[in-house]
Amino acid sequence: MNIHFDIDNFLKTPRVVLFGMLGVFIALTIIYLAILLLSKIFKNKKKKDSGATEE
Amino acid sequence: MADIFSNVLEIRWEMVLMWVIGGVLIWLAIAKDMEPTLLLPMGFGAILANLPTSGAITQVINGKTEEGVLDVLFNAGIANELFPLLLFIGIGAMIDFGPLLSNPKMLLFGAAAQFGIFFTFALAALLGFDLKDAASIGIIGAADGPTSIFVANYFNSNYIGAIIVAAYSYMALVPIIQPPVIRLFTTKKERLIRMPYEQKEVSATVRILFPIVTTMIVGILAPRSVALVGFLMFGNLLRECKVLRILSESAQKELANLVTILLGITIASKMRYDLFVKVDTLVIILLGLVAFVFDTIGGVLFAKLLNLFVKKKINPMVGAAGISAFPMSSRVVHKMGLKEDPTNFLLMHAAGANVAGQIASVVAGGVMIALVEKLI
Numbered sequence: 001m002n003i004h005f006d007i008d009n010f011l012k013t014p015r016v017v018l019f020g021m022l023g024v025f026i027a028l029t030i031i032y033l034a035i036l037l038l039s040k041i042f043k044n045k046k047k048k049d050s051g052a053t054e055e
Numbered sequence: 056m057a058d059i060f061s062n063v064l065e066i067r068w069e070m071v072l073m074w075v076i077g078g079v080l081i082w083l084a085i086a087k088d089m090e091p092t093l094l095l096p097m098g099f100g101a102i103l104a105n106l107p108t109s110g111a112i113t114q115v116i117n118g119k120t121e122e123g124v125l126d127v128l129f130n131a132g133i134a135n136e137l138f139p140l141l142l143f144i145g146i147g148a149m150i151d152f153g154p155l156l157s158n159p160k161m162l163l164f165g166a167a168a169q170f171g172i173f174f175t176f177a178l179a180a181l182l183g184f185d186l187k188d189a190a191s192i193g194i195i196g197a198a199d200g201p202t203s204i205f206v207a208n209y210f211n212s213n214y215i216g217a218i219i220v221a222a223y224s225y226m227a228l229v230p231i232i233q234p235p236v237i238r239l240f241t242t243k244k245e246r247l248i249r250m251p252y253e254q255k256e257v258s259a260t261v262r263i264l265f266p267i268v269t270t271m272i273v274g275i276l277a278p279r280s281v282a283l284v285g286f287l288m289f290g291n292l293l294r295e296c297k298v299l300r301i302l303s304e305s306a307q308k309e310l311a312n313l314v315t316i317l318l319g320i321t322i323a324s325k326m327r328y329d330l331f332v333k334v335d336t337l338v339i340i341l342l343g344l345v346a347f348v349f350d351t352i353g354g355v356l357f358a359k360l361l362n363l364f365v366k367k368k369i370n371p372m373v374g375a376a377g378i379s380a381f382p383m384s385s386r387v388v389h390k391m392g393l394k395e396d397p398t399n400f401l402l403m404h405a406a407g408a409n410v411a412g413q414i415a416s417v418v419a420g421g422v423m424i425a426l427v428e429k430l431i
Contacts, residue, residue: 023277031269
C-alpha cells in the first residue's frame with residue numbers, strides 16, 4: 001500500500017468517530033446506572049448484621 | 056552437499072531483518088521485562104516463521120502445499136477468534152471490579168479514554184488505509200491485546216502482525232508514554248487535587264450480578280462485542296461466585312498461560328517478512344503511538360471538563376487511567392500523584408478508571424465493527 005492523503009476516505013470517518021464515542025458513552029452510562037441501581041437494591045447487609053449482633 | 060546448502064541461498068535480507076526484530080522482541084521481554092509472556096513467544100515465532108522455506112508456515116514446495124503448524128494454529132485459534140476469547144476468561148477472572156463498583160462514575164473515564172481509537176481510525180483513513188485496516192489500526196488504542204486481535208481478525212486485516220506487536224509493545228510502554236502527555240495537558244495545581252477515597256462495601260450480590268448485567272447491556276447495545284465482553288464477564292463471574300474457586304484459579308493461571316503461549320507464537324505466522332517488512336508497518340507502529348497518546352488526552356480532558364460542573368474536583372490524571380492497559384496505567388497515575396504530593400493516594404480511583412477502560416475498550420471494539428461494517 002502506498003501511503004498517501006485520501007480525503008474521500010477520511011470524509012467517511014467523522015460519522016464513525018462521532019457515533020462511536022457516543023455509543024461507548026451510552027453503553028457505559030447505562031452500566032453506570034445499572035451499578036447504582038444494583039447497589040441500592042442489594043446493599044451490603046454484613047455491616048448491619050454485625051451491628052445487630054453487637055447490640 | 057549442494058542440496059543441503061541450497062536453503063542457505065534462499066535467505067533474503069528481509070528474513071535477516073525479521074530475525075533481528077525477533078531478537079529485539081526476545082531481548083525486550085527478557086532484559087526489559089516488557090510484556091514477556093507475549094513478546095517472547097512472538098519474538099521466537101518471528102524467527103521461526105522467517106527461516107527460508109520454514110516448515111512452520113505453509114509453503115508450496117514442488118507444486119505441493121505443505122501446511123505449517125503456525126498456520127494450522129492460526130486457523131484453529133485466531134481466525135475463528137477462539138484464543139483471544141479464551142484469554143478473556145482468564146483476564147476476567149483476574150480482575151477485581153471492586154474499585155469500580157464502589158465508585159461507578161469512573162466508568163465515564165473509561166469511555167472518554169477510548170478517544171484515541173476513533174481519532175487514529177480517522178487518521179489512518181486519511182493516510183490511505185482502507186476503512187477495515189484503519190479500524191484495525193485504530194483499535195490498537197484499545198490498549199488491550201485480545202480486543203485488537205479480535206477486531207483486526209474480524210476485518211481480516213493483512214496488518215494483524217504489526218497491529219499486535221504495536222498493541223503489546225505500547226501496553227508495556229505505558230509508563231513511558233503517559234507521564235509526559237499527562238504533564239502537558241494538566242497544570243501542577245490540577246495534579247495536586249486530592250481525592251480522598253471513601254471505601255464503600257460492595258455486596259456479594261452486586262459483585263455477582265455485575266458481570267451478568269454488563270454482558271446483557273453490552274450484548275443488547277453492541278452485539279458485535281458480546282462474545283468479548285461475555286467471556287470477560289464469565290471469567291469474572293467464576294471469580295466472584297466464590298463457589299468455583301478452583302475453576303477461577305485455573306482460568307487465571309493454567310488457561311491464561313496456555314492460551315498466551317499459543318497466542319504469542321501463533322501471531323508470528325503473520326510476521327512473515329513478506330507481510331511485515333513494509334513502510335506500512337512503521338506507519339502502523341507510529342499510529343499505535345498516536346492512539347495511546349490521544350486515549351490519554353481524551354481521559355485527561357474529560358476529567359477537566361467534568362471539573363467545570365462538579366463540586367468535588369477530580370484529579371485529571373485519573374482520567375488518563377481510563378485506558379485499558381491494566382494495571383500499568385493506574386500505577387502510573389498513582390506514582391505521578393505521589394510525586395506531586397506524597398500524601399495524595401490516587402490508586403483506588405485510578406484502578407476504578409482502569410478496569411472501566413477494560414470494559415470500554417471491548418465496547419469500543421464492538422461499536423467500531425458495527426459502524427465500519429455499514430460503510431464497507
